Amino acid sequence: MTRLTPLLERNEQFAGTYTPVPLGPPSAQVIVVTCLDHRVDPAITLGLQLGEAPVIRNAGGRVTQAVIDDLAYLAFLAGQLFAGQLDDRLFEVAVIHHTQCGTGFLADPSFRHQAAEATGLPEATLEAAAVADPHTTVKVDVERLLTSPLLSPKVSVSGHVYDIDTGRVTTVLDARHP
């Protein structure tokens, strides 16, 4: 018995009508970078279907070095596998931050200090992870991605904010190439 058991029953239903999706370029031509928060799942909020868009999630949906590394590899992989099937523009990376993010507490110095002691993570790392104002941090992260030497010139980047209260995603920065 595992707590996954009731969810495995849902999986059984899913598998009952499932059709495998062949490996191909993401059909939405988008890669989503967003928070791991269980209230902001892009499969639900954006209605993503299988095969439409890779999703990279971490605390806050921040553009960390690990995210940049994953995107660099995905761009390489897409170029290798789908050369004839793609135009010059590989895909758009949509960075989506959200209101009421749990990382927002890290903007408070005493909370951050406690978090650093408990986790062993440097306070500077925790401070850099904080999303207190998603409109501000999403701009910072789009800029970070656009200025990264690892970002493929064939990739564009856009910035958005998801509002927990309304369920609405608002575009803050339209897609731009490096």
Ligand SMILES: [Zn+2]
């Ligand atoms: Zn969050």
